[in-house]
């Protein structure tokens with residue numbers, strides 16, 4: 137009976153991966169140029185590693201981690217071909233635990249955090265790819281830099297030799313107007329046009345289970361999907 141339960145869960149995840157991939161291709165066809173690529177990330181918070189691995193086996197090899205402790209408990213159980221980005225709020229004193237195990241930190245929203253990532257990356261002989269997180273809806277409860285401070289933050293970060301700014305990340309407010317997505321896209325394009333030294337404005341990480349089609353419509357090229365792949369999370373977490 138337990139065996140059947142697991143089998144059922146696996147089947148659902150495989151179906152979910154197919155559906156999300158289909159919807160993403162459809163959104164690209166409808167709203168974007170056919171050669172544009174949109175990466176799909178599987179957001180793993182609260183999900184058991186053996187279930188995460190089903191998505192990896194089905195081709196979603198990019199994983200998104202929110203919590204340092206949970207990631208450390210799970211990382212050795214993930215498939216070797218999985219690539220991990222950190223996407224959650226990151227305290228400066230926790231950078232040291234993840235700096236060698238993730239290929240990107242998407243949630244950089246202060247110079248203080250950028251400086252610490254730069255320091256530890258230098259110490260470990262690497263250059264860390266980062267995204268700057270913007271609080272596009274000006275929500276008090278959300279992390280992310282204020283949109284008016286993005287330009288100066290990116291400029292200051294471009295001076296740090298052991299981090300490389302690769303783009304922007306955001307979580308738009310729930311049920312917000314599409315103009316918010318458009319505003320985010322404009323900030324991304326404006327920064328790209330500046331062609332700052334040591335900055336590659338290539339990635340716009342925007343869109344989750346409820347809004348990824350809208351986000352793709354407005355220029356996103358990395359969508360972060362949890363619920364639509366693995367089902368609803370426990371409210372407790």
Ligand SMILES: *Cc1c(COP(=O)(O)O)cnc(C)c1O
Pocket residue numbers: 179181202223224307344345346360361362363364
């Ligand atoms: C949880 C989370 C997601 C995924 O959310 P879903 O609505 O479950 O798809 C994406 N990005 C971040 C930063 C998250 O914390």
